């Protein structure tokens with residue numbers, strides 16, 4: 271599904287951050303990326319999603335057999351790449367529901383589909399919001415306006431479940447993630463996951479991996495993946511930190 275080859279990227283007119291990333295993600299897999307602060311984890315997620323502050327200087331990002339490096343962020347989203355928003359924007363006057371309806375229909379349109387019939391949309395909103403314990407009044411609130419950390423998380427995961435991407439990239443760098451927010455993310459990912467999609471989970475929190483079983487754990491340091499293992503690597507990192515890997 272995703273095949274990243276020798277990816278080098280830098281900040282527009284700035285420092286080289288990614289220095290040769292190789293990563294292959296197959297359908298049905300969950301990959302976790304961990305690593306010290308400043309390693310380039312958020313940069314990697316932004317570069318996969320196509321955020322414009324970064325420039326790819328070498329390498330390829332193959333998604334579903336196509337190099338997507340030249341694609342705009344929206345095109346990548348339409349192809350099925352989802353990136354959770356670390357700092358989501360507030361949109362006064364646009365409700366959680368109306369935002370997701372518009373996003374979903376735009377996605378369908380870009381893929382040559384008609385708008386989802388209102389009844390079907392409503393049923394889907396009901397199903398997904400119930401799975402996440404989202405109440406009706408939350409759905410009619412203005413997007414992100416006055417949302418708590420947990421509510422922002424819940425909204426992000428709701429967006430992921432509604433848009434049903436092939437690849438969901440979740441960048442959980444928010445130091446404010448309390449145990450409730452971890453649970454929201456974990457429950458959402460576990461409900462979302464199936465044999466046809468994949469999750470790239472970027473996290474500082476070993477704890478999160480107690481709730482989400484990763485197939486692979488990678489350590490990213492200084493712009494490179496320096497070690498790959500299974501879930502036991504996350505436990506080892508929790509115990510020993512990163513220093514033993516950095517020399």
Ligand code: ADP
Pocket residue numbers: 281284287305306307308309310311312313314323443
């Ligand atoms: P991580 O998510 O692993 O903590 P980041 O990808 O956020 O690391 O950052 C990697 C490095 O790149 C850091 O030194 C950070 O300061 C720098 N960096 C990332 N994005 C930008 C940007 N838009 N402008 C300036 N520096 C940036």
Ligand code: MG
Pocket residue numbers: 307308312443
């Ligand atoms: Mg950071």
Ligand code: MG
Pocket residue numbers: 311312313443
């Ligand atoms: Mg980060």
